[in-house]
Amino acid sequence: MIxxxxxxxxxxxxxxxxxxxxxxxxxxxxxxFSEHGFDGASIRDIASKAGVQGALVNHHGGSKEDxxxxxxxxxxxxxxxxxxxxxxxxxxxxEADLRGIxxxxxxxxxxxxxxSGPQWRAYGRLxxxxxADERWRPISEVCFDPTAQVFTSELSRVLPGAxxxxxxxGFVFMVSAILSLSTSTWRIGDLSGSADTDDLMQxxxxxxxxxFRAIGSxx
Amino acid sequence: MIxxxxxxxxxxxxxxxxxxxxxxxxxxxxxxFSEHGFDGASIRDIASKAGVQGALVNHHGGSKEDxxxxxxxxxxxxxxxxxxxxxxxxxxxxEADLRGIxxxxxxxxxxxxxxSGPQWRAYGRLxxxxxADERWRPISEVCFDPTAQVFTSELSRVLPGAxxxxxxxGFVFMVSAILSLSTSTWRIGDLSGSADTDDLMQxxxxxxxxxFRAIGSxx
DNA sequence: CCTTATTTTTAACGTTCGTTCAATCTAAAA
DNA sequence: TTTTAGATTGAACGAACGTTAAAAATAAGG
Numbered sequence: 296m297i298x299x300x301x302x303x304x305x306x307x308x309x310x311x312x313x314x315x316x317x318x319x320x321x322x323x324x325x326x327x328f329s330e331h332g333f334d335g336a337s338i339r340d341i342a343s344k345a346g347v348q349g350a351l352v353n354h355h356g357g358s359k360e361d362x363x364x365x366x367x368x369x370x371x372x373x374x375x376x377x378x379x380x381x382x383x384x385x386x387x388x389x390e391a392d393l394r395g396i397x398x399x400x401x402x403x404x405x406x407x408x409x410x411s412g413p414q415w416r417a418y419g420r421l422x423x424x425x426x427a428d429e430r431w432r433p434i435s436e437v438c439f440d441p442t443a444q445v446f447t448s449e450l451s452r453v454l455p456g457a458x459x460x461x462x463x464x465g466f467v468f469m470v471s472a473i474l475s476l477s478t479s480t481w482r483i484g485d486l487s488g489s490a491d492t493d494d495l496m497q498x499x500x501x502x503x504x505x506x507f508r509a510i511g512s513x514x
Numbered sequence: 515m516i517x518x519x520x521x522x523x524x525x526x527x528x529x530x531x532x533x534x535x536x537x538x539x540x541x542x543x544x545x546x547f548s549e550h551g552f553d554g555a556s557i558r559d560i561a562s563k564a565g566v567q568g569a570l571v572n573h574h575g576g577s578k579e580d581x582x583x584x585x586x587x588x589x590x591x592x593x594x595x596x597x598x599x600x601x602x603x604x605x606x607x608x609e610a611d612l613r614g615i616x617x618x619x620x621x622x623x624x625x626x627x628x629x630s631g632p633q634w635r636a637y638g639r640l641x642x643x644x645x646a647d648e649r650w651r652p653i654s655e656v657c658f659d660p661t662a663q664v665f666t667s668e669l670s671r672v673l674p675g676a677x678x679x680x681x682x683x684g685f686v687f688m689v690s691a692i693l694s695l696s697t698s699t700w701r702i703g704d705l706s707g708s709a710d711t712d713d714l715m716q717x718x719x720x721x722x723x724x725x726f727r728a729i730g731s732x733x
Numbered sequence: 734c735c736t737t738a739t740t741t742t743t744a745a746c747g748t749t750c751g752t753t754c755a756a757t758c759t760a761a762a763a
Numbered sequence: 764t765t766t767t768a769g770a771t772t773g774a775a776c777g778a779a780c781g782t783t784a785a786a787a788a789t790a791a792g793g
Contacts, residue, residue, distance in 0.1 A: 524738080525739090531740080532741090566742090567742055567743075569742075570740080570741060570742080573739095
């Protein structure tokens, strides 16, 4: 499902039109997968939204599972770069304390998923699906675990009193809270405005920071 | 999808065998819905797991959406009763402080989903699906929102400094963290033992209590 | 026991699914 | 310009889907 080694090398550069078509297909898949999940979104729906024939989806994306992996992985690298860059920036400015670490993890995600257009917003919901369904654990391991390990080790550094299991639990709680902002915004209220989003990020940061401190300190 | 008013009254009591068959079907649906989601679980799979013919699933459960709602609603009342009873018990013992309220909400869920057999364990994952997919919002409103309102008003009482939006955000964060224990246990590590579950409940309680206090206090 | 409402099976309906294949169109490379 | 790899279309495949209808089996009620 993940490996894709068998691709006989191409003999011509892809045309600009085909590249654009491929992106349109991936965008359509991203939206429909995020709205209806893997099983709820059909190849035909994706093709229709992209304005192409169904067979073209298989041609550009391979099997449906290949397509799903491609869509998830497409933005995973960008997200990881933003997070790790934010972490490094905090480090060089001696702000790599608990709140700084959490900000470096939470900030880029909320920034991208709320201020970078509908595709990134859809990607937030898509990650929620990936994270909730054990079926996609291999995708998580490839796309998100490396970054997660960097941050958990940083958290262990600033919270020496917490066991690895406690760090892991707190990290899962934080991730689930972050993703809930992509899936359950209607539970809290309308936060389409940018100011509300920043407010909510502060609330989330306060919540997670205090939670980690409670975990990391005895008693 | 939710309403089910058209049932012409029956003229004979259902046999014990049919009642048992119905429960077997609901149990099978509960397990498969929780593992593969609504679209990923087929009527034929459910029938096969229940040991009956496919048509019998429709006969006992109605349409697939009706069946899903029935499965979710079946244990929702029991869960709500446990939570509200725990809350009342804390109130009469003057332990209805923040931690007492959170314990009354978290404790019964973890107790049921980890110590009451595989069906309740499946039910935990099932609720995670309901909570994550906006498609099932009507089900959430019927099955879970009444209890949620009781607890959020209690939280507002003990956290007068927090706005309704902050209370709502904290509640969503807490719910998502609770459900993550049903869906992402593999992220934290192997916690199949019962002792570990109790440890994790303490960690979750510490985390959420501190988070709520941070939200509820100025600064 | 007899009647028949209800349960259960068997079979099939029409639809949609993911995927494949051959034909056609497009455009990169020589 | 010519060649032809690659992009795109159109059509079809077999399989699985949710659902329905009519028999057959079962058991409740008289």
